Amino acid sequence: MTDTSSTRPAEGDARAPRRSRMHRLLRHLPLIAPFLLWAVPCWVLLYTGQDWPLPVTSAGTALFALGLLCMPFAMARGHGRRQQDRAAIIGDILLGTSWVLFTWSVLVGVLGRVALAVSGAGESQDQARIVTWAVLGVTAVLLAWGHAEARRVPRVRRLDVRLPRLGAGLDGLRVVLITDTHYGPLDRARWSARVCETVNALEADVVCHTGDIADGTAGRRRAQAVPLGTVRATRARVYVTGNHEYYSEAQGWVDLMDELGWEPLRNRHVLLERGGDTLVVAGVDDVTAGSSGLPGHRAHLAGALDGADPDLPVLLLAHQPKFVDRAAAAGIDLQLSGHTHGGQIWPFHHLVRLDQPALAGLSHHGPRTLLYTSRGTGFWGPPFRVFAPSEITLLVLRSPHRPTSP
Known part of the structure; x- marks a missing residue:
């Protein structure tokens, strides 16, 4: 019969680093999540083969950076101790917008490009731009529809x-x-x-x-x-x-x-x-x-x-x-x-x-x-x-x- 008592501490020791890494990840999630919500769409829509003119790329990057900075600030002022309703409204809208944009940037932007690569079709500049406009179009439609759904009588x-x-x-x-x-x-x-x-x-x-x-x-x-x-x-x-x-x-x-x-x-x-x-x-x-x-x-x-x-x-x-x-x-x-x-x-x-x-x-x-x-x-x-x-x-x-x- 195997003596399991001597193995349990070792198993616990082996699990401890995994738990501590998970805890560190969860601790940093409030900092990581806003960055991902804005950085991923920025990369997918502006920097993955579209070859936009410099003013377009610069203005788009600035817009995403502004969203990244404003969202946590507005959420903190709106839902924190200050309880400022206008700030809360701005922060909430930015949060919802970034989530929908992130989701469809991944689904259409990333997975769409993977599908093109697997099919052997490759991807031209025109195709990359079509993906960008598709992501923006789907996001706009879902946000408009989603807002109407939220505000209507159930x-x-x-x-x-x-x-x-x-x-x-x-x-x-x-x-x-x-x-x-x-x-x-x-x-x-x-x-x-x-x-x-x-x-x-x-x-x-x-x-x-x-x-x-x-x-x-x-x-x-x-x-x-x-x-x-x-x-x-x-x-x-x-x-x-x-x-x-x-x-x-x-x-x-x-x-x-x-x-x-x-x-x-x-x-x-x-x-x-x-x-x-x-x-x-x-x-x-x-x-x-x-x-x-x-x-x-x-x-x-x-x-x-x-x-x-x-x-x-x-x-x-x-x-x-x-x-x-x-x-x-x-x-x-x-x-x-x-x-x-x-x-x-x-x-x-x-x-x-x-x-x-x-x-x-x-x-x-x-x-x-x-x-x-x-x-x-x-x-x-x-x-x-x-x-x-x-x-x-x-x-x-x-x-x-x-x-x-x-």
Whole structure:
């Protein structure tokens, strides 16, 4: 029998340099990423065989350099301690623009040239310039379309969700989910009012907001959030905190939602009864709440379910999909979440999936638990949505015991 105890320290020593190199890379990522976002498109569009006249190359290089310098500066002033909305808008637009430009510079510029080389066609100056104009054209179209997608009132996504433990009296219960409204530097008070009108037209029994109401304090974004007070539901309006609340005085948002008539489910539950059957509607603080330093804020599922009959079906509100591991372990029937934005700007969803178990839609976890992840109602930061449409979600809960129509 091999003595593995003597080999483990050596394995740990072997892994340590790899971990330390990764940690160093992650530490420098905020410095490396902006450089790559602007330098790669600059190289692809100006210096890969196009042979532009010197004034064009100089002006283009200066423009990319200006973007590289302005973006982090504007982001720091807009989202840092100064909280300057105009700077935030500029920084967010530059961030979204650079991401789309970088993506399509790689896809069209780099991969297009590889395809030409593999095919043996070679590449002339004219072909190089065609690639440049193709990248710029695709970027312009996607940014214009993505901005319109971000600013419009979300389309309603409707789906039936069958819960095996749901009683017949609750069959057809209409649950509307909004999340990640992210009221912020761009004033969207009118958009907020129109979203609430759309929600009201759905005649919901329960309306849920699963967090990330805004970027900024409740006092600062109050005008944009006030329309939430007009939302109607026959049974309940419930809310849980998201991670962005904890960047902006979360308790202020909890108090404002309470003032607007929403019930903050901070590690607690309410009972919803209809037709002789009962549904437990529970909520937990965001998973980042415990590190916020705010007294009493933490994600505590046991506290949320304390006193609830374990034989009753449970609808759980939790901002981040990754809470579903705890929900599945506790036998939760359905968890509603947001946070991912569906990636917001393609192909960012690949990075989101490194952190979350689901990106969007309905998924199964464990023997009983369903998770619905919304793409979000608003947008964060860059005012663009590319291949990740926003949504207002209507979930109609179905019981296996409902009477069949003749």
